[in-house]
Amino acid sequence: MSDGGFDDLRDVRVPRPPMRVIGLAALVIVAIAIVWSSFYTVGPEENGVVLRFGEYVRTTDPGLQFKLPLGIERVYKIPVQRQLKEEFGFQTVRAGVRSQFSTQGRAEEARMLTGDLNAAVVEWVVQYRIVDTYNFLFRVRNVRDTLRFMSEAIMRQVVGDRTVNEVLTVGRQEVASLVEVKLQELCDAYELGLRIDQVVLQDVNPPEPVRGAFNEVNEAQQQRERLINEAQSEYNQVIPRARGTAQQTIQQAEGYKLDRVNRAQGDAERFTELYQAYALAPEVTRKRMYLETLNDILPNVESKIVLDESLQGILPLLDLKSPGTGQTQGGR
C-alpha cells in the first residue's frame, strides 16, 4: 500500500475483528478450560486421589467429582476394587476360555533350590488389591516391581525350608498359605498399601531333566501297591472260604456228636426197657427171643445142613463152595 497506482484503495479499510470480540473469544476458551478441568469421573472400581499443588488433600469415591481447575488440583485414579495379579514363572499370553500361557523368558523366576539342595520349578500367582491408595502412591516407588521381588524372595525362602518331596506333594498347600501370610507381613512392613488376596501355586515340578525319574518313582509306587493288592486278593480268595470250610467241619462233628449221643441214649433206653421186661421172666424170654431170631433167619438160608453129632468125618466131604457163594457160616 505504498504510493503506487492504488490510490483509490487508500480509503478502503480491511475490516478487522474488534478487540472486544477477541477478548470475548479468549474469555470463552478460558471459561471452557476451567469448567472442563474442574470435574472428573471416578469409575465404579476406582478411587480418586486428589493432590493440590502436589499435596495430598482427599480421596474421592466413584461418580462425578469436582476439583479446582487448571492444574491446581490433580487426580490419580486407583482401581481399588479390581483384583490385580502377578504371575511368576509363566505369563498369560491370551486370557480367555482357553488361556494360553508361555514360560518364555520366565524360566529363571520359577527355578529354585529346596532345603535338601535339590532343584524344583515352581510357578505361582499372587492376587492382590490396593487397599491404601496413599501408601500405594506416595510411600513406595514402583510398587509392582517391589511386589515381584518380595514375592520371589518369600517363595524361595519358604521352599528353601522344605524337602523337594514336600514341595512336590504334601507341602503344596502349606507352601501357598505360608507364602501368603509372609508376603502380607512384608507388604505391611514395606507400606505398599496392598492386600494379598491369595497365593496360588500353579505347576510345581521337578526340573525337566529329572522329571522322568520322578515319574518312575510314581510308577514304582503304583507297582508296589498293585503287587500288594494282588497278593491281598489271593489271600482274600482263599482264607474266608477256608474259614467257612473249617466251620463246616466243626459243625459236622457237632452233628455227629448229637447223633451219636442221642442214638446211644436211645439204644441204652431201649435196652433198659427191654431188660426190665426180661428180668421179670428171664428164662422164657431168652428162649423166645432166641427162637424168634432163628425163625427170622433160618428161612432165608438156602443151604442148611444138620449133622448128627454121632456121624463123624462127614464134614470134609461136603462141597461148601458152590459157584457164586463166597460165604460160609458156621453155627454152633
Next chain:
Amino acid sequence: MRIALIVAAIVVFIVLANSLYVVNEPEQVIVTQFGEPIGDPIIEPGLKFKTPFIQRVHRFDRRFLEWNGDANELPTRDKRFIWVDTYARWRITDPLLFFQRLRDENGAQSRLDDILDGETRNAIANHDLVEVIRSTNREPVETNLTIEEQTVLEDIETGRLAIQAMILEASQERTEDLGIEILDVRFQRINYVEEVRQRVYERMISERQRIADRFRSEGQGEAQRIRGERDRDLKEIESEAYRTAQTIIGEADAEAARIFAGAYDRSQQTRDFYEFLKTMETFQNTIDQKTSLILSTDGDFTRFLTSPETP
C-alpha cells in the same frame, strides 16, 4: 502503551514461573544458590517460593526406593558356585547429605551396587550353601516315602534370614554417611550355576531311581509276605478245624460209651442179656440167603430134631 503492558505481563509471568514451584507428595527438595544449598530440605508438599533465577531446585524421591542388583556368580564356603540375585529397599533420609555425596539417584544406585554386592559376596563366602537356603531347622513333614528315603534336611546354624540380616547390618554401616538408609536386603533368587546344575540333576535322578527300586522291591517283598501269611493261615484254619472236629467226635464217642456202659454194665444179668441180645442181632444182620448153615444136632435148637426130650 499497550505494548509496554504486554511486556510487563510477560516479565511478571517469567519471574513468577521462576520463583513458584511445586513440591509433590512423594518428593523432597533442596534449594541451592549458585550451587550452595540454602536452608533446610523441604519435605512438606505444596506450592513454594524461591528467589528467581539465582536459586535452583533439586528434587529427590521421598518414597522407599528399590534396588535390584545383577545376579552374581558367587562361591559359598563349601565351594559351591551359585547365582545370587538380591534386592534391597532404601530411601533418601538426608537429601542434603545425599546431594553432596551422591549427587543423584544414579550415583546412589552405583554406590549401592558396590556396597551390597560386596557385602553379599562376603556373607555368601562365609557360609555353607545350606545356610543360605534354609531359614529354620524345621522337621520335614512325612511324605509317602519311607523314612530312609525321605531326604533329610541338614541342620543349620545361621540360616537365610540371619544372613540377610548380616548383609543388611553391614551395608547400613557403610551407607550411614551417604544420607541414605537401607531398610531391607533379601535374596531374590539363588540358583546353581549351569555346571553344578547338571550334576545336581544327575544326583536327583540317581536318588529317584534308588527310591523307585526300593518301592518295587518293597512291593514284591510285601506280596511274598502276604502269600506266606495266606499259606500259614490256611494251614492254621484247616488244622484247627480238624483238631476241634476230632475232639468233638472223641467226646461223642466217649459219651456214647459212657451211656452204653451205664445201661449194659449194671449187673451180671444186664451184661449177659446184652451179650445175648447183641448176638441175636448179629445173627439177624449177618446170616442171609447166601449163608450155608451146618447145624449140629447137639445144638440147643436142633436137639429136638432127634429127640423131643429136654436133656
